[in-house]
Amino acid sequence: MLAYTLRRIAQAVPILLLVSLISFGIMQLVPGDPAAVLAGPNATPDELVHLRQTLGLDKSLLTQIMIFYGNLFQGDLGYSIILGEPVLKVVIERSPISISLAIYSLILTIVFGLFIGVVAAMKHNRWIDQVAMAFALIGVSVPNFWLGLVMIVLFSVHLGWLPTGGYVPFFEDPIGWFLAATMPALSLALMQIGLLARLTRSTMLEVLGQDYIRTARAKGASEPRVIIKHAMSNVLIPVVTVLGMILSVLLSGSVIVETIFAVPGIGALLGNAILGRDYPMIQGGLIFVAAVLLILNIAVDVLYAWLDPRVRVQ
Amino acid sequence: MQTEPILRVEGLRTTFSGDEGTAVAVDDVSFDVNAGEIVGLIGESGSGKSVTALAIMGLLPKDTARVTAERILFDGHDLVRASEREMRRLRGRAIGMIFQEPMSSLNPVLKIGDQLIEPIRIHERISHRAAFDRGVELLSKVGIPSPIQRMNDYPHQLSGGMRQRVMIAIALSCSPKLLLADEPTTALDVTIQAQLLDLLLEIQSETKMAIVLITHSMGVIAECADKVVVMYSGRIAEQGPVTEIFDRPGHPYTKGLMQCTPELTGNPRRLTTIPGSLPSLSALPPGCRFAPRCGLALPTCEAGRPPMIGLRGTHASACIRADELVAAAAQPEEADA
């Protein structure tokens, strides 16, 4: 297990290097002079020269790469042009907001996705199954920004139950956090709930047809025991393998959802950085998000190996 | 030996509904199993042996299978009319079952020990510790070396033969009165087959439980069973005491099965196979289902279902020429050139 974990971490290093190289390349790929694009049409030549210097664009490509990585290894992601603050500092300030939102929507996804999928499989081909799968299909088809807007209109504007957005730190006011985060988390999660429910249902149906389930029944096991002890332990293995993908989608979806709900997280930060062509911010934000995703995916792989004795015990 | 049957199956019928309509997999099957007796259930692949056993256990899929019977009496319970709750109390405790597929019948993510002591934990009020000790004892009884370590293993760490031994231990864990053994050795290689059959016989002579032993092989029947039920295409072709049927087979299909078995003919050159194959469930012949493959078929065989003809004692055959066959078998056989 330990060796496996270390190996997975070692495999992540080249991926991270590649991602950072790509994010470095973004600046190079901007057509024309990035400084000119950044500074806008009314910039004076002096301003352009100054901007090139701060961005390091006046040096050779190789020197730029060396400086970029030199800074990166020291934890220096550069200065945000819009905010005028170190990128790392901003990212560290904003990330708990996005991570708590992602965890909340992940919990919603797992709880509802598994529950709906299991119930649908147990009531296979009955009306509950059909209703559940219709719901899952709607969940998969509805874009998250549309769902977010509809929820704001319904729950905030008409019913006045929930705030239209914003963010309250969890440890200062858990209830306020919960009220503010529920709609963003739901609009992020709905599609994933639909996907997970469908995956859970089909996996559960397959598992329920296996010989070892018949063996469990032949022992006199009750239906809850068959489902929870014998079937779920096998269903969870493929489900865990998609958790990494679900997390990636939840984090990348946060760019739009955080903007709609005015949540000041990494997603909104990146969204604004893209609109404002804040290249250091985009670069730093991308590297940070990639690092978080890699860590989470490693965690998911290790969890998978731990759940399946055929991988864990050789 | 007691003569009161522990299991009495009367008029068992099982149908499966699918996309192409309804298929009758088991049609009017009746037989008795006395306490302490080994009954062999034989027939080629697809003849309905597993379906019969699963119907008795109430383990066929509820959404596609329909099981009816006049009665399936087991130890005072009518299994066709029993509630699911009543069935759950019998399964794993009074009736044990071993399946055809040792490789896939154990849960891949649970420890052998957990799976082994599960019936004990379900049916008896006993501590985990005590159940574990009984598990270790069961594993050594079925011939698994270093049983304490094996309790903590996972199925993929064991060979097919070892897994089937574990399945036997699971089936025996609550000392059932009846064991349904569905081809417990077919999937394993020959030496292991013989070892496992010996193990089953040894345990049976100790516990005196009744066994329904499902098999493809007349050799296994000859070695193990007291009574034999021959199934063909969902129906019983012939049944009776093993010695009686081996001496005087009353059905051409049984004769054919015996001639397919080198251990019985003693002469590998005379080994024959029965030409043709089982009829499809969607196109069953109207009369005797064996007629398309039967060398003795008469026009009347196709007219209607041949009735069960009672022969000597409990011996009975569903062939209109049963009496002739038995009489011919009584004559000393003419030597072949």
Ligand SMILES: Nc1ncnc2c1ncn2[C@@H]1O[C@H](COP(=O)(O)OP(=O)(O)OP(=O)(O)O)[C@@H](O)[C@H]1O
């Ligand atoms: N769940 C099911 N759904 C539909 N048909 C089934 C099902 N189970 C069995 N059958 C059909 O019932 C018939 C009898 O099958 P069964 O498994 O009892 O044969 P068997 O005698 O045990 O054969 P084998 O020696 O290969 O195990 C076959 O035609 C099979 O296709």
Ligand code: SF4
């Ligand atoms: S009834 Fe006729 S076809 Fe059927 S086994 Fe007897 S002789 Fe053959």
Ligand SMILES: [Mg+2]
């Ligand atoms: Mg079978």
